[in-house]
Amino acid sequence: MKKTLQRLRKRNYISYISFWIIVFLYFLAILADFIAPYPFNKQFRDYPLCPPTKIHFFDHNKKFHLRPFVYEVKLVNPALNQYEIVKERICPVYFFVKGEKKKILGIFPSTRNLFGTKEGKIFLFGTDMHGRDIFSRILYGARISLSIGIIGVSISFFLGFLIGGISGYFGGKIDNILMRLVEIFMMFPAFYLMLALRAVFPLNLSSFQIYLLIVIILSLIGWAGLARIIRGMVLSIKEEEYVLAAKSLGLSSFRIIFKHIIPNTFSYSITAITLSIPGYILGESTLSLLGLGIQEPYPSWGNMLSVCIGNLRVLSNAPWMLIPGLFIFLTIICFNFLGDGLRDVFDPKNW
């Protein structure tokens, strides 16, 4: 792990940075309770579609404040959601400010937030139509959007290893049948297959059930491509001499596949995993975006964007509603960079 990172840093600095950005995003997601200034479902009814709060060091008299502050804002035109800055009201930003009661990581009870204001409100990315803080919702949404990638890819890979391994090792009829099955799954356009699988289940499920359902749907779509990649790798590895040695020692096929062949595909698999995670994040976002995934009030990056569909007024007046999309983009580009970098590092040509 450490060696790989060092090599990554030397060969491909962008992927090295991407790796740390990804780690940072997961860190934000895990500590969302603590970092987010407000709970994800807290509605500030007086602040619908409030633009992002600017953090200042100089007040309107050009006086410098060491402690950054925000101005209080007031809704002046509720019909157009126009806000005005109240220049007299300066609200300093404090660290470890008291907020709502919650449990950090679900264990440690606490009332402190990483940052916040004592008076006034701080909406780093603005608020949505119900006056909920988008920054906080993005952090909580990251939990769903980022974890689905990891869990989905693990299930897909389990299926992929199982079917690809068996198919590649035994070959012949089994290979033929399994690969036809893979082809059939790959022949459906992913978007249609996703919606069709979603259509089988009722629309109103509990949020946990929906989470599980999304994971299952996405892994059902994703396994086929991975199985094909792994089959290819197994096909080439099975000709190696140590496999022959294992065979002549009388090991069972199962043991040979999973103890000797599959571990040798790991370096390729890690690249493939990294490059396929964006697909899962996109799948979740798409489903949630269309209102078929994670339901309100729970945030996910996808369902936070759903107000932007067919709602030109919101889109043109409150472009900060698009910020969750930037986070999806950032995550995906980082995974892509990291995957490309890993491929470089694991490529024996480059050693």
Add this chain to the structure above:
Amino acid sequence: MRRYILNRLFQFIPLLIGMTFISFLIIQISPGDYFTQLKMNPEISPETIENMRKLFGLDRPVIIQYFYWLKNIFTFNLGESFSYHVPVSFLIKVRLKNTIALSIFSILLTWIISIPLGIYGAIKDKSFNERVLSFFAYIGISLPSFFIAMLVIFFISKTAILPLGGTTSIFYENASGFEKFIDYLKHLLVPGIILTLSGIGSLYRLMKNNFLEALNSPYIFTACAKGIPTYKIYFKHALRNAINPMITIFGYELSGILSGAGLVEIITGWPGMGRLVLEGVLSFDLYLVMASLLIGGILLIFGNLLADILLALVDPRVRLR
């Protein structure tokens, strides 16, 4: 050549059967069937429903039901939509036209733009321009298509240079044939551009890599040594070899384009198959969803077949195999 095409056609038959079987399985595992909905309707007597069940073979074992369903599909009887109360095939016919128009438009645009760019990138490899192009290609690959759609819509809502939503303007009915076409094209432009933007990145990268690989081959070296003019080397020797893998990729890309089109249709309000499927899912209209899934799959199969034929046309090695 003919033998090759026939061969490919035969290979697609088991695939087609498998696809219909999986579509059918998905209907089967979902709770309830076509008639659970009808049972709710007090105007229809239980006897009628029982008779219809017999007619559709729903009282038989699952495997036999499958063959009934298959028979219906081959006669383009895809069942009836619960929510629209019209045959599914009728609904799909209207929408399919729009989806195919959108897909073909964006495929053409994507290829016209990214192939020359890819060649340029490969020739000027590691230059400043190439780096800028590759950077944007990377961003294009990583931007979700729905996010591109939202950005484009945001831009259009600010400038109002192109019509948004639907396929036609209000004056469409009184317009002449040519004006109708132009109007349709104008409406096609927004979803088409969005889909193109989301596809250009990956195609550019593939083309660049293929062309680079071709340029580094020994036969190019030989051609150079023989003093063949550079443009001839690029467009006669390298391009021909670089384009073959692209045609194979075309078949795979099609899946992404159909999926992308579905999503972009929903966001931009283009009445295509994607919107239809979503409406079907939201109103629990199973036959509609399954038929769309099947049609999507069949489109892909034909797309792949087309790619195979094209490949055979340009590559004699494939043709003679």
